[in-house]
Structures are given as structure tokens and as C-alpha cells.
Amino acid sequence: MPAKIRSNYRRRLLTTLSISGCSVSEAAQKTGLRLPHASAELKKLRGEGHVSADREGESRGSHQRLTSSGIKLLESDELARLKQVLKTGVPSEAQGCIVARDGESLLLAYAVNPGKGILLIPNQGMEIISGSSGNQGDELEFSWVTPVERRIRWFDSKTLEPTQAPESEQSMQTLAAWTEANQVVGLIRGRTLDYSRSENLAVGTWFKKPEMKNPPPLPNLLRDGDWNLGKAHESAKPVKPEVPLVAVVQERYAASLLTNAASEGAWVLSDRAESNPVPISVLQWWIREVHPRLSAAELRDRLSQVQKAAVTGWRGRRRRSRLTTTWQRFRESWQDVEWQEEPVYGNPASFNIQSLDSLAVKSLMHWIIEDAKQPLVLNWPTHRDFDENKFGSLLQNGLNRLLITPHEINSPSLVLAEGPEGWPDSRLRLPTNIEIPILLAEQKEELIAPPDNWTRPWKPSDIIPLSQSFDLVKTPDDELEALWIACSLFPEGEENWANRHESKFPLAAWIASSQEHRWSRWQRISRWLNSEWIELLPPEEVPFSELVKLLARATPEWRIHASQVIRKTMVLQPDAVIEMRRWSKEKSDAAACAEQILAVAPWVIPHLGKAMAVWAYHAWQENPTQDIGPVLEGMKWCANQGFLKKSWSKSIEEVAINLRSGHPLRHWLSILKWTTDGKTMRLDSMRNSFETLPLDWWAHLSIEALSRQLEDEDGRSWLLEQPISWAAACLRPPTEEASLPGTDSQHPGMDANLVVSIRHHFVNLENEKGEGCFHLLDLIESIEGLEQGSAVKCGRTHPAVSWLVRPLNEWGKLDSTPEGFSCDEMVQARLDIRVSGFHSGLLESTQARLP
Structure with a gap:
């Protein structure tokens, strides 16, 4: 009680x-x-x-x-107070209520979920609002309440037992109606940011969901800065810190997100690969740090020496014995730095501090703040310890906009840390120790509005390059003439002509574009072109961060090419993933981005961290793409390495159930249930799944599947027509682990009796027509040759296919294939990994040939 x-x-x-x-x-x-x-x-x-x-x-x-x-004692007190408030029922349309107050500390109850972030309460309750006269003096004021708990605690309204959060916002009408609907009530402790605004709201007072024109201001420290950190509430103005901010970040993704947000108009020190040359004037700060006790004259002399060495190369300088220490410290501090003599104070610059020591970084900070007088963003490398004592008052200078460190430091300034749901959810701690939830800002894209008078174009296959030359000064009379001229300019293109006629003849302008300008034109006119026209746009010409947004409406051929470009870039530059992730706002874009990340997971996830793996896992489920092969393989790898839960496939199964029947993920689910639960498939569904999914995913079921298809007339026709590499699927060792993501089953090994069944159903297989005949004959003749002990014959789909059933110690060197022979890719892949499907059971077949 x-x-x-x-x-x-x-x-x-x-x-x-x-x-x-x-x-x-x-x-x-x-x-x-x-x-x-x-x-x-x-x-x-x-x-x-x-x-x-x-x-x-x-x-x-x-x-x-x-x-x-x-x-339990504190919660018992809070529930007792909540029970007291609920005795009078809940007014219609009520959102929340003040359960208890102690100065700036509040205990709030919510009938509906107020959502994430900082909380907003009015200075008047519902009964006062309903009785107001509507005069200007009756206008509501609001105050911010920052939660001091991570999440709202939800209780059953009748029993006050803990329960789940409500799924939707439903106001409680009366206590009886609330009880009938089995609604819940939430409790959360909070602290008001402006006590004077909320003190008029008495304990037990219910209030509505806020509806206002002008939200209350945030604390002064968060209003008038030069950069946008994010938002504390959907109705609040952006948080713009005007004092130095310390962010405790260990994930590269979050560090990059913050750096991008704060870097507008600021100079950046980070471990990014791109870097401006360092001005030699920075060395005047460095020389003082290295030799704090030397006289001014000696410092000037040594400064002159190191500045000359920086420009001409220190090895070329004649060293004096008294400068030995300076040369040594110079090499230690400024490894692999490119120098410039004249500093540039105009545009913001970025410096790579990956190989610089703390003295060098401090000197750069001094130069940027004291000499250049520019705002500074310092993203400290996560693999290095940060010693705040070495930087002194620099960290509190007003121009030091943002400091990102892997561990918290003693700072009287604003401190940002990861929120309970992971980045970009965060908590901002004020100097008064109040914590405000913040959702970090992400840069918004700029949209280019195309002209309204463009017409729908033709298909790409209609382009016929012409050898005629036309008068490019004359304006075409109609679209047909414009297209005719454009075809004569294809594929080299003519930019001036395309620019002149883009608004009137967009398709002609697109065809006549030069390769290096296609991307800028696609941004302007793509809305008016069929998706097939993207095939004229080389993926290499598209900025990397924009590529993922084009995948959803691209043709399969272009999508494959673009994916290759994306994945190659991700492997070579893992940090590029962060840029692509930042631009993926829509569900379809986020899912396409997640597909690319998971496809190269072994290369990028260890570099970017678990948070990126979890984001990709959830983002892809929101809108599963068609290319599920690399995605599920990537999830499987992440789970094996500890970046995802071992039960990752359970959530994917739930997503697959709700997809349309033809989606590849539905086929994966059917194969998975057949493998794990023994739930066999209909023969027609089996055929569709085998044609859709990679052969390696269902190879462990190939023997049973082939046997069942032989018993069906449509199945036999399918076997003769489809070029499926049955030898590569069936001729595998019994202990080989199945490749199907989500299961740990094994291949059963080839059953020699299956050959007898194939011969029974296809009496004259050698004379049958269809691409599938060759694959069936290769499988049969490989087994028969083994049983008869005859020499290996040259296969029809691959000259070395029969070696797949021979013991590995009999294999020769199969690295090359003579020219002129067909080489099935799946057979070649099995030969390349040198895994034989031979086992003793193949020589112990007792089934007689059927008549």
C-alpha cells in the first residue's frame, strides 16, 4: 500500500x-x-x-x-501522492498534472505520453483557462521543465503496478472511462528552469497539451551563440551555445555530427584526413611552449631557425649543438606537416592533428584564437588521452566553440554527453548541474526547384547517335527537332547548347549534357525524367553523400554500378559513411544507406563502432531493400563480432512476414523456416525462392528440393529450363556449414541414390532441350564416374566440374581453364576454395536402377 x-x-x-x-x-x-x-x-x-x-x-x-x-520508499511516496490526485478523476483533454512541488523540483503525472525531450507546462490549469474572458491579459505563459530521470515510469491507473508506456496519445475522459480502457499514467521527476513562471500552477492542477505561438526562452547561455547544437523540444528555438561546450564522445559518428554542426564559420582541429597547410607563424607560440625559460633574444634566434627549416626542410639546415633539443622537439611535435609562409585569415581552415603532440595542438589553438581571432572547434582523437591541464585557460576562451574529448574533464562550462537512446539523443549539463535533453542538429539539404513547363521525356533506348551537324545557334522549332540535335551531340555533349534549351526541352538538354556536368543538371531536371534516364549519369560523377538518395529510383543496372562505387569508397574511406548517414533523412534513403554499410560491415563497423551497426540494423528494417544478400550477410557478421545481438534474425523474421509475397526477404524467411522448423515449401514457391536467392543460401536443401521437383511435372519442366548449377549446390561435404544467414545448419552431403531418380524421370536426358539439362548431366556423370572408377570427364558447364566429387588428394592444379570452354561461376567458386563433396557414402549406394 x-x-x-x-x-x-x-x-x-x-x-x-x-x-x-x-x-x-x-x-x-x-x-x-x-x-x-x-x-x-x-x-x-x-x-x-x-x-x-x-x-x-x-x-x-x-x-x-x-x-x-x-x-521503493521514494516510489511509494510518489504513488501515494498520485493516488490522491487521481481520486477526482482526469479532465477531458488533459495531458498532465503537477503531483508534488518542492521549490524548483516537480513531480509530474501524464495521462498521455508527452514525447521525448524537455517538458513544457503552462502557468495556469485547465479550469482557469476554460473560465477566462479571452482578454489579452489572460494569455498563457509556459515554462520549461527538464526531466531528472531518463524515462517516464508508467503505472496501471487502477492498481498502480508498473506497466508499459501507452502506444498512442489518448486523453482520459473520466476515471471510469480511463479504467475501462485500461489506460496508464506516467510519473517523472523534473526541475523547472524558470520558477517564477510555473509557481502559479498548484499541486493537483491538470493542464492541456501546450498550444502556443511563442515558446518560452531557454537559459541565456543557450540562446545567442553562432552555431546550432540542436533542439530541446519541437516547439523550442534551436539551442545556440554562447559559451564553450565540452562534448564527451567516443563514437566517431557522433563526433563527426557535432563537428559538422559547429564548424560553420569556425576553424577545425581534428583527425580528418583533409588539412590546410600550417602557417609558420604558429611556431612563435610553439617555441615559447618548448623553451619557456629562454631569453627573448634566444627565442627569436631559434624561432628563425625552425621557421626556415619548416619551409625548406630541417634536414637541409646546418644544425648547431645548442639547437639540438629544439630540432628534436620540432620533429616530435610536427610530424608530416605541410607548411606555408603566409597565413590566410579569410576562409575557415581545417588542420589534421592526428600526428601532432599536445604542444603543437596548443600552439595551433593559441594562433587561431589570439592571432587569427577565429572561433575554434577541437575534435580530440579518441585513441589519445586528453590532458586538460596542458591547455589551461584556452579551453575557457570565448572563441573556443566546441571541445570533443573521449572522456569527461573538469569544466565549469557546458558539458554534452550521450543520451539514454544513443546519439544523436544527448544530455546537456548546465553550470548549475541541470541537465537538458537535446536532439543534435543535422545539416539540412538545399533543394533545387526545377522549372514547371518541362515535358515527359522518352526512354534511353531511343537515343541514336547521329553523324549530322546542325546549326547550334538556331532555336529548335519543337521537341522532335531538339532531340534530333541532341542525339547528334551525344555522347560528348555541348554544354552551352544544353544550358540554353534546358527549360524548354529538358530531355534534349539531358542527352546533350557533357559527362562532367551531368550531375548538376540531374539535380535540376531529374523530377521530369523517367528513372531510366539515370543510366546516362556516371555514379563516379555524383558526390558521395548524394549517391544513396539516387538508389531508390534507379534502374537495377545503375544501382549495381553505384553500389560498387559506394562500397569501394566506404572501404577506402570509412569516415565517408558518416557523411552519407548524415544526409539520409527519408526512410528509403536511410534504408539504402544501411544496405551499403552492412554490405561492407567488416571494413567500416570496427572503425565506426557499435552505434553505426545498430543504426544500420534498425534503419534497414524500416524499409527493406531488394538486395538482401549482402545486408543479411553483414548482419550475420556483426552478430558474430558482437556488434549486434545473436538473436538478430528474429526481428528480421517479423519484418519479413509483413512484406509482399514477392519480396526477397519473404523468400529468405521461407527457406529459413524450412531449415529450422522443417516447414517445407510448395513446389512453385520453392522454385521462385531458388531463382531469387543466392545458391549458397539454399545449397543445404538442394538434395531434398531436387528430389521433390522430380516428382512433379511442372518441376521437371523447370529443371530442364533453368540453368541452376546443381553440381555446385549438391556436391558438398556433409559437415559444411550452411551459408543461409540466421541458421547454423549443415549440408547433408550428396546422396548417390538421387542420380538413379534423375535417370528414372529423364530417361533420355542427353537429348532433352533446355539450359538446365547440361547442369543435371554434369551432376549425374560426376557421380557415375566416381562409382565406376573411371577417369574424370570434361563437363558441359565447366571442364573441371567432376572434380567436385573426387577426393581432394586426387585434385591437381585447377587454377586455369583452357580457352573456348564454358565455365559456370558457381562451379568455379567451389573449385577456387578447394572443397570436395566426396564422402564414403557415395560409394555405398544400394538402390537399384528403377525400370
Whole structure:
């Protein structure tokens, strides 16, 4: 039975400790209690088992923390207060209610889920609003309440037992209606950012969902900065820090997201590959750091020497013995740096600090802030420790816009850390120790509006390059003439002509474009072209971050080419994934991006971290693409390496059930259920799945499938027509692990009796027509040759196919194939990995040939 805590001191201390552990003096300061009173009450709580100290017997300096008993005691108090509020029912359209108040601390109840982020409450309740006169003086004011808990705790409205969050926002009409609908109520502790605005809202007062024109302002520190960090609430203005911000980040994706957000108009120090040359004037700051005790004259002399060495190369300088230390420190600090004599103060610059030591980085910071007087973003490499003591007051300089470090440092400034749901969800801690939830900003794309008077074009196959020459000055009379001229300019193109006629004849302009300008034109006119026309656009000419957005409407041929370009770039430059991810806003774009990431998971996920793997896993499920092969293989690899849960396939199965029947993921699910649950497929469905999915995924089922298809007339026709490499599928060792993602089954090994069945159903197979006949004959003759002990024959689909059933120790060197022979790719792949399908059971067949 919930019971209230009578002591206000006790409730304050329990609430404070529920947020985080602290010392006795810190607890007194946070609760506003005198130290003796706080100490005495904490002593009682420790004696009752509600609080524990990390150093028993030494109360001074020890951290006090809530025990499970203390958590239950505080929650019992909160539920008792909630029960009191619910006695009068919940007004219609109510969103939330103040359950308890203690100064700036609030306990809020919600009838509907208020969503993520900071909370918003009015200064007047519903009963006052409904009775207002509508005068200007009655206008509502609002205040921000920042949650001090990670999530809202939801309870059953009748039993007050913990339950799940509501799925949709449904206002409670009355207590009876609420009970009938089995609705829930949420509790969350919060702290108001402006006590004066919310003090008029009494305990027990219900309020509506906020509807306002002008949201209340955020704290001064977050209003007037020069860059956009993100948003605390959908109705709030962007958070623009005007003081230095320290971000604690260990994921490259999040670090890049923050750097991109803060880098507009700022100079950036990071470990990115691109870098501007370093001005030699930076060395005047470095020489002071290296030799703090030398005289001014000696410093000028050594500075002159190292500046000359920076430009001409230090090895070419005649070194003096007294400069040995300076030369050594110079080489240690400035490894692989490109220098320039004249500094450029105009456009923002970026410097790669990957190989620079702390003194070099500090010198760069001094030069940017003191000399260039430019805002600075410092993204410290995650693999290096950051010693804040070496940088001193530089970190608090107003021009130091953002510092990203892998570990938290002592800072009186704003501190940003990862939120409970992972980046871009974050928590911003103010100097007053208040934490505000922030959703990080992502750069928005600029849209190019095409002209409205363009007509629908023809198909790409209609392009016929012409040898005629035309008067390119004359304006074409109609589209037919324009297309005729454009075909004469294809494929070299003529930009001036295309630019002049783009608005009137967009298709002709597209055909007449030169290769190097196709991308800019595609951005302007693609909306008016059929998707097939993208085949004229080389994927190599498209900016990498934009490629993924084109995949959804591209032809299969172009998509394959573009995917090759994307994946090659990802492998060579894993950080490019972050840029592509940042531009993938729509579900279809995000899913296409996730497909590419998972396809090259072994190369990029170890570099970018678990967060990227989890994002790709969930993003792809929102809108599964057609090319499921590399995606599921990538998920399987991520699970094996610990980046995803071992049960990753369960969620994919649920997604597959709701897809249309022809989607490749449905075929995968059918094969998976056949493998794991023995749920066999209809013969027609089996045929469709085998034609859709990679052969390696269903090879472990090939023997049973071939046997069943032989029993069906349509199945036999299919076997004769389809060029399926049955030898590559069937001739595998019994212990070979199945390649189907989501299962750990094994191949059963070839059954020699299957050959007898094939001969029975195809009596005169050698004279049958169809591409599938050759594959069946290769399988049959390979087994028969083994049983008869005859020499290996040259196969029809591959000259060395019969070796797949011979013991591996009999194999010769099969690296090359004579010219003029057909070479089935699947057979060649099995030969390349040198795995034989031979096993002793193949020589023990007892089934007689059927008449």
C-alpha cells in the first residue's frame, strides 16, 4: 500500500540521491538543508537500510547512494501522492498534472505520453483557462521543465503496478472511462528552469497539451551563440551555445555530427584526413611552449631557425649543438606537416592533428584564437588521452566553440554527453548541474526547384547517335527537332547548347549534357525524367553523400554500378559513411544507406563502432531493400563480432512476414523456416525462392528440393529450363556449414541414390532441350564416374566440374581453364576454395536402377 513520506527533509534527500550519489555536504547543498540537518537525516536513512555509504565508518567525503529499499520508499511516496490526485478523476483533454512541488523540483503525472525531450507546462490549469474572458491579459505563459530521470515510469491507473508506456496519445475522459480502457499514467521527476513562471500552477492542477505561438526562452547561455547544437523540444528555438561546450564522445559518428554542426564559420582541429597547410607563424607560440625559460633574444634566434627549416626542410639546415633539443622537439611535435609562409585569415581552415603532440595542438589553438581571432572547434582523437591541464585557460576562451574529448574533464562550462537512446539523443549539463535533453542538429539539404513547363521525356533506348551537324545557334522549332540535335551531340555533349534549351526541352538538354556536368543538371531536371534516364549519369560523377538518395529510383543496372562505387569508397574511406548517414533523412534513403554499410560491415563497423551497426540494423528494417544478400550477410557478421545481438534474425523474421509475397526477404524467411522448423515449401514457391536467392543460401536443401521437383511435372519442366548449377549446390561435404544467414545448419552431403531418380524421370536426358539439362548431366556423370572408377570427364558447364566429387588428394592444379570452354561461376567458386563433396557414402549406394 503506497504511503507518503511525512518528513520534507527525508523526501528531498531521497529525491536528490535518486538522481545520483553524492557526499553529505553535496546533498546538503543540493537540497538547501543545513549540513547538520542533512547529516542527521542521512544517518537515520543509513540505519534503516534506505541509504548506503561507499566507505562504512567514514562519513566524511563518502558517497551516499540509495539502496533498493530507498528507491521503493521514494516510489511509494510518489504513488501515494498520485493516488490522491487521481481520486477526482482526469479532465477531458488533459495531458498532465503537477503531483508534488518542492521549490524548483516537480513531480509530474501524464495521462498521455508527452514525447521525448524537455517538458513544457503552462502557468495556469485547465479550469482557469476554460473560465477566462479571452482578454489579452489572460494569455498563457509556459515554462520549461527538464526531466531528472531518463524515462517516464508508467503505472496501471487502477492498481498502480508498473506497466508499459501507452502506444498512442489518448486523453482520459473520466476515471471510469480511463479504467475501462485500461489506460496508464506516467510519473517523472523534473526541475523547472524558470520558477517564477510555473509557481502559479498548484499541486493537483491538470493542464492541456501546450498550444502556443511563442515558446518560452531557454537559459541565456543557450540562446545567442553562432552555431546550432540542436533542439530541446519541437516547439523550442534551436539551442545556440554562447559559451564553450565540452562534448564527451567516443563514437566517431557522433563526433563527426557535432563537428559538422559547429564548424560553420569556425576553424577545425581534428583527425580528418583533409588539412590546410600550417602557417609558420604558429611556431612563435610553439617555441615559447618548448623553451619557456629562454631569453627573448634566444627565442627569436631559434624561432628563425625552425621557421626556415619548416619551409625548406630541417634536414637541409646546418644544425648547431645548442639547437639540438629544439630540432628534436620540432620533429616530435610536427610530424608530416605541410607548411606555408603566409597565413590566410579569410576562409575557415581545417588542420589534421592526428600526428601532432599536445604542444603543437596548443600552439595551433593559441594562433587561431589570439592571432587569427577565429572561433575554434577541437575534435580530440579518441585513441589519445586528453590532458586538460596542458591547455589551461584556452579551453575557457570565448572563441573556443566546441571541445570533443573521449572522456569527461573538469569544466565549469557546458558539458554534452550521450543520451539514454544513443546519439544523436544527448544530455546537456548546465553550470548549475541541470541537465537538458537535446536532439543534435543535422545539416539540412538545399533543394533545387526545377522549372514547371518541362515535358515527359522518352526512354534511353531511343537515343541514336547521329553523324549530322546542325546549326547550334538556331532555336529548335519543337521537341522532335531538339532531340534530333541532341542525339547528334551525344555522347560528348555541348554544354552551352544544353544550358540554353534546358527549360524548354529538358530531355534534349539531358542527352546533350557533357559527362562532367551531368550531375548538376540531374539535380535540376531529374523530377521530369523517367528513372531510366539515370543510366546516362556516371555514379563516379555524383558526390558521395548524394549517391544513396539516387538508389531508390534507379534502374537495377545503375544501382549495381553505384553500389560498387559506394562500397569501394566506404572501404577506402570509412569516415565517408558518416557523411552519407548524415544526409539520409527519408526512410528509403536511410534504408539504402544501411544496405551499403552492412554490405561492407567488416571494413567500416570496427572503425565506426557499435552505434553505426545498430543504426544500420534498425534503419534497414524500416524499409527493406531488394538486395538482401549482402545486408543479411553483414548482419550475420556483426552478430558474430558482437556488434549486434545473436538473436538478430528474429526481428528480421517479423519484418519479413509483413512484406509482399514477392519480396526477397519473404523468400529468405521461407527457406529459413524450412531449415529450422522443417516447414517445407510448395513446389512453385520453392522454385521462385531458388531463382531469387543466392545458391549458397539454399545449397543445404538442394538434395531434398531436387528430389521433390522430380516428382512433379511442372518441376521437371523447370529443371530442364533453368540453368541452376546443381553440381555446385549438391556436391558438398556433409559437415559444411550452411551459408543461409540466421541458421547454423549443415549440408547433408550428396546422396548417390538421387542420380538413379534423375535417370528414372529423364530417361533420355542427353537429348532433352533446355539450359538446365547440361547442369543435371554434369551432376549425374560426376557421380557415375566416381562409382565406376573411371577417369574424370570434361563437363558441359565447366571442364573441371567432376572434380567436385573426387577426393581432394586426387585434385591437381585447377587454377586455369583452357580457352573456348564454358565455365559456370558457381562451379568455379567451389573449385577456387578447394572443397570436395566426396564422402564414403557415395560409394555405398544400394538402390537399384528403377525400370
